[in-house]
Amino acid sequence: xxxxTQIPAALSVPEGENLVLNCSFTDSAIYNxxxxxxxxxxxxxxxxxxxxxxxxxxxxxLNASLDKSSGRSTLYIAASQPGDSATYLCAVWGFGxxxxxxxxxxRLTIIP
Amino acid sequence: NAGVxxxxxxxxxxxxxxxxxQCAQDMNHNYMYWYRQDPGMGLKLIYYSVGAGIxxxxxxxxxYNVSRSTTEYFPLRLELAAPSQTSVYFCASTLGVNQPQHFxxxxxxxxx
Numbered sequence: 001x002x003x004x005t006q007i008p009a010a011l012s013v014p015e016g017e018n019l020v021l022n023c024s025f026t027d028s029a030i031y032n033x034x035x036x037x038x039x040x041x042x043x044x045x046x047x048x049x050x051x052x053x054x055x056x057x058x059x060x061x062l063n064a065s066l067d068k069s070s071g072r073s074t075l076y077i078a079a080s081q082p083g084d085s086a087t088y089l090c091a092v093w094g095f096g097x098x099x100x101x102x103x104x105x106x107r108l109t110i111i112p
Numbered sequence: 113n114a115g116v117x118x119x120x121x122x123x124x125x126x127x128x129x130x131x132x133x134q135c136a137q138d139m140n141h142n143y144m145y146w147y148r149q150d151p152g153m154g155l156k157l158i159y160y161s162v163g164a165g166i167x168x169x170x171x172x173x174x175x176y177n178v179s180r181s182t183t184e185y186f187p188l189r190l191e192l193a194a195p196s197q198t199s200v201y202f203c204a205s206t207l208g209v210n211q212p213q214h215f216x217x218x219x220x221x222x223x224x
Contacts, residue, residue, distance in 0.1 A: 031209050031210060032209070032210050034212065034213065036213075036215075041218075042217055042218070043116075043202050043204075043215035043216050043217045043218050044202070044204075044213075044215040045215070046212035046213060046214065049210070049211075049212050051210055089154070089155075091213075093209055093210075098143065098160065098162050098168070098209075099143075099145065099157060099160055099170070100213060102154050102155045103154065104153065104154035105154065
């Protein structure tokens with residue numbers, strides 16, 4: 001059974017710093033890995049999707065990498081801003097599945 | 113473009129009552145999902161559908177029912193509401209396996 005882990009559960013960082021969020025998964029047989037953002041009281045918003053054949057994806061200040069063989073992904077946020085404060089979740093779509101398996105998320109706080 | 117629309121946004125039910133949570137998407141997505149998110153916890157999959165007329169159970173289907181008569185709508189039915197069903201419910205959809213998943217803003221449900 002696929003398990004997705006995100007450590008730490010919470011992270012506080014001063015504004016302007018670069019930071020990395022971590023995601024690990026137990027089964028490397030995946031189609032893709034997705035990173036989402038969730039603001040309080042809102043649904044999830046898709047940030048980046050990395051297909052299994054790709055190593056990374058970039059969108060603005062966000063860069064996500066995928067190392068399928070080691071079961072790890074990182075989300076790099078450059079020059080953090082208070083507006084980046086949110087919970088970040090990763091999820092994988094495994095072979096033979098018709099759904100995503102989610103991690104429990106990292107709650108990020110950017111301190112002005 | 114409305115995306116995924118959930119109604120109602122908030123609801124309070126008494127124990128034993130029934131209700132239907134509505135979900136509609138206007139993106140012609142084949143895959144649709146219902147999740148619940150308890151405070152401080154991750155997403156748990158209740159039911160999902162890969163197309164009209166096809167539904168399948170997720171991790172926590174007990175106490176819920178779904179139907180998918182059209183591509184656009186995927187209602188979730190709660191029968192005999194119980195306090196354990198107090199949660200935030202999210203509907204999501206995607207076009208396919210290597211496409212991002214889109215979420216609604218959720219329905220906050222309290223069972224008293």
